[in-house]
Amino acid sequence: MRRLPEEFREALAGLRRARHRQEITLDEIPAPGRLAPFAVALAADVRDPAQPDASELATGRFILLHDPAGSPVWQGTFRVVTYIRASLEADVGNDPMVGAVAWTWLVEALENQSARYSEAGGTATRVLSESFGGLGSRPDTIDIELRASWTPAGPDTTEHLEAWADMVSAFAGLPPVPDGVTPLPRIRRN
Template sequence: MSNTPSAPRIPAEFTAALEAIKRIETRAELVVNEIPAPGQLAPYSVALSADVRPSRHGSDSELGTGRFILLYDPDEPEAWGGRFRVVCFAQAPLETEIGLDPFLADVAWSWLVDALNARDAKYTAASGTATKIISTGFGELASQGDGAQIELRASWTPLETDVGSHVAGWGELLCMLAGLPPTGEGVSLLSTRRTKRG
């Protein structure tokens, strides 16, 4: 009999969440991969990355990228209000004129909320930031011209171990930021056109 300590047992609740993530079917436009999760944020975590594939129907590429991290702490940190916490990020390029829209940040946040609600994701304590980035190239980069990006960082506490709806909502947000039509009804796009820099 070995005296080597055995690996810690993964809590059943976190295992159930991992199984829910494995079962989720994301939009065909998304390429989703598991990536190393940050180890210092919680005792248990899993992380996903996603990229929007270039459109097959146009000359421009609608691109977006994002990260989804599910954290689990059996001690239920007070700031989380539960044992689970989602931390996510989504980013996409925009036309410069759209980047100047004063309501862009509000629209990006509402898309996340709508995407989660449309999938009946149960959550609480949502928070986040939406950042508009406008850039202009100078000197050797002058030929790139103007550009814009929208970046959304958000976190919330899932109230269920079946977190598939949360992953699907994040994926839908990413596609919408990239200019792809929503899968649900009643949501309008800012624009489906993208400008290339350079």
């Protein structure tokens, strides 16, 4: 087994220090092997704690790549690559500004966590699913997907993972929670 570079070990320690809301479940998953010499990947599911058996409110992936030699595309030695997906209500999903709002959530989350970064880019996609034939009774759904990446300013990744957890929470429709405040469980009315 090859030895991990000190900078990557520091980045992994930063990920372990990161805090996130109780509604988010984070699990390490296999990282892509061809994008960089070193990588770690996390999967997140956001569920309503009052309804743990209900489907997730949002889901996502956070991948941290590290190439000690650096990358001219990244303009650094680290790169964060993310994916977030959530279902939307029809009135929100049909709004032509929803993609711009998704991108704003990313930028604001990074700024709110003081995560220093550069070279950010990404796409926001609305996915309309219509069912036909034997599945015709299923309601139409609209999902928003954000695929984005950015270059952290250094190996401290704590703020980057915390910002990403904030983004996943925003996609799930959870209101922001200031430090020291414990949110009340969501109440769903039928």
